Every structure is written in structure tokens, then in C-alpha cells.
Amino acid sequence: MSRRVTISVPDDVAEQLDALPARQVSAYVTEALRRRRVSDDMRAALRAAGHGEFPYDPIGAAQRLAAREVTPEAREAAIARVAELLGRPADELRAQLDRRSAA
């Protein structure tokens, strides 16, 4: 089920939509709104749990996440540590981990 809606957008957004093939505009806008809904729903869940308000900041959020990524070196060190703790060959453990991350 779908229905037609009419909206007004700023010029720069209108230009972005004008650049799309006419048949793809609805799908493009739908995808963008659904992505935003994930953020809105997360905020609703947080508010229900008594959290405060958080501004919508996808660029800043991506930068903060990138700054705290686990490095490949830390992963290799952890694999060696876990292999020793568990008494298993590191290569075997790494293969199991890789199967999991690919799943």
C-alpha cells in the first residue's frame, strides 16, 4: 500500500531529487526516511528508559565510532592470548573467528 504525498524541501534537497531518475525518487526518499526512523525509534527507546535528548548527528557519530575501533593489532594480540588461555592453536581459533565474522 502506498499513497501520494506533497512536501516542500529546500533548494539543495530539491536539486538532489532532480538529479535522480523520476522513477527512483519515491524509493530514494522512502529509504532515507526509513533510515532516519531507526534513529528516531532508538531515541524513543532511550526516552522511555529515562535518558535525556541526544541531537541527531550522523557525521559526528561516525567520527566518534571510528576513533574507538579495535585495531587489527589488538585483535591479533587478543587471539594469541585467548588461544593460550584455551590451550588451542591460534590459527585454528582465528579460523573459527573468521567463520563467525563472515556469517
Next chain:
Amino acid sequence: MSRPYWVLDTGALLAYVHGVPAVGETVVGVADAEGTVAVPLACLLEAYSLLDPGEHELLRMLRRNPAVRTVQPALDLDNDDEAPTIGSMARHTGRLGAGHAAWVALANQAGVITSRPDQIRIVLGEGWEILEV
């Protein structure tokens, strides 16, 4: 599907339910960046065991969000059985949820949000990315 940015240990789930800002800011940032967080099944069960039934709906709201993925152990006896590995890791962490959280974090090269960084660092080492809540 892209790998999760963070793994939510039991303490992180409790922190979300109890309104701790650090976990809220982090999970909303993940959603804004169109990423995901992972909730290991053992942590989820531990969290429910520690919550008042009146708080269960809050956890349900979090789990319903597409940015939150509950991760079950692989249990294929002939090809990939993670139960012995996770159980063995839990022998060292001292808690089943910590063992599962550490395993999921290692598999996905993801940081861990936890109230017990000591338990995670026993298996993943001092250099692992951890957000204490």
C-alpha cells in the same frame, strides 16, 4: 551485514534500562551512523535475570530496533560449535555473559560496553577497546 561497532555486555543492557547517559549516547550514535550493536544471547539472559519484570518492556524496545542484533552462538556440532569455546572463555572471565561478550567482540573486532572491564580484559587483554558504564 556490516560488523557491529560495539558489543553490549550485561552491564550495558542494565545501564540502558536505568538511563545511564554514556550507553545512551553510544547506542544512539551507532543508530545515527547506520551501524549496529551486538547483544550476545548470554548477556541478554543475564540482564533479564537481574531486571524487575516491570523493566522488561524497556529491553524489548531496544531489541526491536534494527540497529540492535542479538547474537546466538553457532551450535552446528559437525561444522561450527561455539559452545565449548564460549564456555571455556567464561571459565576465565568468571561469568557466562562476559565469556560470550568477549567472544562476540573478538569475532567482530568490536569494543565492549560493560560494567566489568576486568572480566573482559582477562581474556582480551589490556589493549581492547572498552567503554565502562
